[in-house]
Amino acid sequence: MDIDRTELDRLVAARGGPGGEYRVARVFEELIEPHVDEISWDAMGNVVATSYGDGANEDGGDGTNENGDDEGSEEIMLAAHTDELAFLIDGITDDGLCSFSMLGGHYRGYLLGQHVRVGPDAVPGVIGAKPRHFMDNEEKEALPETLHIDLGARSRDEVADLNVEPGDQATWDRELTDLANGRLTGRALDDRIALAILVAVARAADPDRTVHYVATVQEEVGLRGARAAVHEVDPDVAVALEIFPTDDYPIDGERSVDVELGSGPVVELGDGTSEYLFGGVLVDRQTLEWLKRAGESADVSLQHDLMIGGTTDATEFQSAGGGRHAGAIAVPCRYTHSPVELIDLADAEETADVLAAALESPFPDRTDVRGRR
Incomplete structure (x- = not known):
């Protein structure tokens, strides 16, 4: 069928x-x-x-x-x-980064370097970490405990202007992609x-x-x-x-x-x-x-x-x-x-x-x- x-x-x-x-x-x-x-x-x-x-x-x-x-x-x-699976925005920092809690069974290793969409208007954002240039050897082999979603905003007010606020959700910014042999990913x-x-x-x-x-x-x-x-x-x-x-x-x-x-x-x-x-x-x-x-x-x-x-x-x-x-x-x-x-x-x-x-x-x-x- x-x-x-x-x-x-x-x-x-x-x-x-x-x-x-x-x-x-x-x-x-x-x-x-x-x-x-x-x-x-x-x-x-x-x-x-x-x-x-x-x-x-x-x-x-x-x-x-x-x-x-x-x-x-x-x-x-x-x-x-x-x-x-999603992320619940639970706070906004003074410099415009969004802290979040995980909704569902996430593996933290999948989070780094990913694109997300946030809030009712699906505002684009990314999840990043401290550059490896600033990490010691132990940090380079571990997953960071504290991550934020970066919308490109510079302040709380700019996040609000993007219609994003605590209580909103973020989801992965990935749609479907066709692979070989009738397989799909997304x-x-x-x-x-x-x-x-x-x-x-x-x-x-x-x-x-x-x-x-x-x-x-x-x-x-x-x-x-x-x-x-x-x-x-x-x-x-x-x-x-x-x-x-x-x-x-x-x-x-x-x-x-x-x-x-x-x-x-x-x-x-x-x-x-x-x-x-x-x-x-x-x-x-x-x-x-x-x-x-x-x-x-x-x-x-x-x-x-x-x-x-x-x-x-x-x-x-x-x-x-x-x-x-x-x-x-x-x-x-x-x-x-x-x-x-x-x-x-x-x-x-x-x-x-x-x-x-x-x-x-x-x-x-x-x-x-x-x-x-």
Whole structure:
């Protein structure tokens, strides 16, 4: 299934860090509106675009029979987040430099020498450090602790004249660039590629069941929008669309590949903030089986792995407001959480194929998977 490159460009071009996703959400709403029956927003800024299937329960049933087994009329929630990594301007120095706090899981090594856009008018700025000429040997080998955004201003008043003030956000000044072999690089592919996939699936799929295509907010700072959205929608099955960090390039001179670009979507087995999978999701067997069968139906090879050191919206989907089936499917990505995130567009298109096939497939009941009750 093709991903519309113009749509992806628009989603990436719209800027929005955690709590400032409005522009991104509006683009998503505009792109998906022709392909759904209803769109609503909540107070946090989550967007719920719903397509009512012909076979949906008219009586508001929960899609299970008297034994608690799923009977094929489940409400499905597919979700991607609208926010990107950003910086919160938290002060202005007398000589016009902007101090900032990091919004989301940044690696400080990516900050130096980068261009950013700041505030509602996307004012250009740079992040620099003390020149190496003034550094001792230890400083040359370390990452600086104190950094500022330089807008070229010479005073607080000049920063104010640029319509920048504390509380504004800055994002990377990088758009999409085409590389060889159908690969793309740029900022905010986490999670704008997933939003583009949602639009592609909504355009192509026509399932009998009801499907909610949800754009969540504030994922990068604690899955906050997902918690609110899943309470509101209360689906039977919820799947987070994400990117997945690859290890298909040399690290400290070694190369040990578990997930690689160009080898298909990643269906997560689980994720968490440590090797013990604290604070994450363990995907239930029914959801795993559903996505695996969808991959077979779409003739797509899937990758499977655990995400260590991070979580997805699926964590909240699984348990917030009551338990439900939940999982995550992801596009492999190099250089995650950086201004040069890199994906293979074919992986994204295959992710859309799998999800479209899943929406047309029955959800397995408890007696239809390994580990039967």
